Amino acid sequence: xxxxQRRLSAVATAALxxxxxxxxxxxxxxxxxxxxxxxxxSAAGGEGGAQLSGEIKIDGSSTVAPLTQAAxxxxxxxxxxxxxxxxxxxxxxxxxxxxxxxxxxxxASRAIKDEEKAACDAKGIKFTELTVAVDALTVVVSKENxxxxxxxxxxxxxxxEPAAEGKVKTWKDVDAKFPAEELKLYGxxxxxxxxxxxxxxxxxxxxxxxxxxSPSENDNDIVTGVAGAKGGLGYFGFTYFEENAAKLKxxxxxxxxxxxxxxxxxxxxxKYTPLARSLFIYPSTTAVKRPEVxxxxxxxxxxxxxxxxxxxxIPLNPEQEAKLKTDITSLxxxx
Amino acid sequence: MSAQHRTTAPGTxxxxxxxxxxxxxxxxxxxxxxxxxxSVATTVGIVIALLEPTIEFFAAVSLGEFFGSTNWxxxxxxxxxxxxxxxxxxxxITLIAVVVAVPLGLAAAIYLSEYASARTRKIFKPVLxxxxxxxxxxxxxxxLTFVTPLLRDVFPFLNLDGKNALxxxxxxxxxxxxxxxxxxxxxxxxxxxxxxxGSYALGASKMLTSVRVVVPAAFSGIVAAIxxxxxxxxxxxxxxxxxxxxxSVFTLYPGDEMATMAAFIAQAGSGDASVGxxxxxxxxxxxxxLFVITFTMNYFSARMVQKYxxxxx
Numbered sequence: 001x002x003x004x005q006r007r008l009s010a011v012a013t014a015a016l017x018x019x020x021x022x023x024x025x026x027x028x029x030x031x032x033x034x035x036x037x038x039x040x041x042s043a044a045g046g047e048g049g050a051q052l053s054g055e056i057k058i059d060g061s062s063t064v065a066p067l068t069q070a071a072x073x074x075x076x077x078x079x080x081x082x083x084x085x086x087x088x089x090x091x092x093x094x095x096x097x098x099x100x101x102x103x104x105x106x107x108a109s110r111a112i113k114d115e116e117k118a119a120c121d122a123k124g125i126k127f128t129e130l131t132v133a134v135d136a137l138t139v140v141v142s143k144e145n146x147x148x149x150x151x152x153x154x155x156x157x158x159x160x161e162p163a164a165e166g167k168v169k170t171w172k173d174v175d176a177k178f179p180a181e182e183l184k185l186y187g188x189x190x191x192x193x194x195x196x197x198x199x200x201x202x203x204x205x206x207x208x209x210x211x212x213x214s215p216s217e218n219d220n221d222i223v224t225g226v227a228g229a230k231g232g233l234g235y236f237g238f239t240y241f242e243e244n245a246a247k248l249k250x251x252x253x254x255x256x257x258x259x260x261x262x263x264x265x266x267x268x269x270x271k272y273t274p275l276a277r278s279l280f281i282y283p284s285t286t287a288v289k290r291p292e293v294x295x296x297x298x299x300x301x302x303x304x305x306x307x308x309x310x311x312x313x314i315p316l317n318p319e320q321e322a323k324l325k326t327d328i329t330s331l332x333x334x335x
Numbered sequence: 336m337s338a339q340h341r342t343t344a345p346g347t348x349x350x351x352x353x354x355x356x357x358x359x360x361x362x363x364x365x366x367x368x369x370x371x372x373x374s375v376a377t378t379v380g381i382v383i384a385l386l387e388p389t390i391e392f393f394a395a396v397s398l399g400e401f402f403g404s405t406n407w408x409x410x411x412x413x414x415x416x417x418x419x420x421x422x423x424x425x426x427x428i429t430l431i432a433v434v435v436a437v438p439l440g441l442a443a444a445i446y447l448s449e450y451a452s453a454r455t456r457k458i459f460k461p462v463l464x465x466x467x468x469x470x471x472x473x474x475x476x477x478x479l480t481f482v483t484p485l486l487r488d489v490f491p492f493l494n495l496d497g498k499n500a501l502x503x504x505x506x507x508x509x510x511x512x513x514x515x516x517x518x519x520x521x522x523x524x525x526x527x528x529x530x531x532x533g534s535y536a537l538g539a540s541k542m543l544t545s546v547r548v549v550v551p552a553a554f555s556g557i558v559a560a561i562x563x564x565x566x567x568x569x570x571x572x573x574x575x576x577x578x579x580x581x582x583s584v585f586t587l588y589p590g591d592e593m594a595t596m597a598a599f600i601a602q603a604g605s606g607d608a609s610v611g612x613x614x615x616x617x618x619x620x621x622x623x624x625l626f627v628i629t630f631t632m633n634y635f636s637a638r639m640v641q642k643y644x645x646x647x648x
Contacts, residue, residue, distance in 0.1 A: 205412060
């Protein structure tokens, strides 16, 4: 080893130490730093037990992806040799690949459909449905909005359906009782799973929406937009509303059984319909037999609420959490 | 004339002929050629990469729908492909930028070239060029978080959206001022002093000399500078993505939020449109259109320079 090489390796070691220190020092925020630890498997070995390796292929809903992605990143700090790529083909696209045997776990923002089950049966693929989090889309308006406290799903549809484009321009157009204040709409862009879910539930078809609203993948834009316009209205995940509750007012939603305000309890208890929903993962029974998949699911269930918080989802209530853990245990023993 | 030198110089005159082949020389030649080829190859590569998905796009979507409709929403359900909202937004923001940059840039160039002392010029020109080095993301946030709120306070009757073409266009204009100013100043500085002196000898004032003699004499260079600046403005992405927004609705009012072609490409390209889907191909179709527009402008810029070039040697 020449002195030049020695100096180089010293620099590399120092860099590794620094990056590890940085990874450990942070507030358990999952980051792309995961790759630096992969170069040094022995470093992380102390905390985890056996070092596993392999690849767990996951695909499916882009709404659930941030949750599984957060689990994957946190997991890679314990098991750097296991690669957990998370695809976002959408719930339907994910099941297509899952039932063709291409993936080990499928993320889903709805329960599996009968025809998808049939496709899995045809290939002999068995699976278990696990509820991993709850999501509650919150419809927000400006604090200056004094006229609306509750909207029916029909009124929401009147605002957001494709036919409303260029026609429904004021609150009065939505309901004659509202003032003729200009309706300024803000929402997530078409890439967002939130957009898919909202359009599906409210307008009846995924991706069907009026186009003349201000779209942004950045929820902050929606916050500033709605907060700054008296007649503004927007929607995003509940945890994001909680962070900005001082600037915005959340509307109650009436889907025919009275007005329900979005909250952790109403979402967990299934009362906040139709904008609250359970989010699922579907591991295949064959994949669970592999030690790295079993370890990943254990990690997922064991840290579910930390993961949910990290990915800005509503966590499970204690019952749901206990159910998830027993489900995984029985799933493993079944395999 | 330098070309003549090059072809006749090597070899022929006996004693000066090389005694042994210089391999180092040919290696250098190859390296330099490769360096020159990189930019050519990149351009060709971009055209090729754009072409295939664009052709596939137009196999699925008719030219009539693309250019004949004002309804744009390729990522919505059902998708629509009328490119006019993007085109209008791009032209509008470019126009605002030009209205800002051409008078300011030209005035700065005239000052630097005709009025400023050598010392002032030495200080001012590098400072002006520093403006060209400011990352566009900075301009974008400046437009979004400073210029738009300011405009809303001062001109509440404009009813500006939080993101709007006006603020984005103004800042794109500021961004291209250095291009206009610096290149125009170069062109004016190249005008021989004899012309100015002739003008003074006829009793013309400094202003008259600048505007009636120097500017026309440097016209081709100035036009080239402006067209280059326009091309940069039309393709500018970061400022319009941050301050102009992504709403793609056909509107002419600059106070509205509107997505330009570049903003759409940035938005859709960083999203989850799956490779091979029609939404994915749309990105390339819009990219091709943008490429054709800037390429055409650059071509006319080159033609203009040739046509109006005044040679004083």
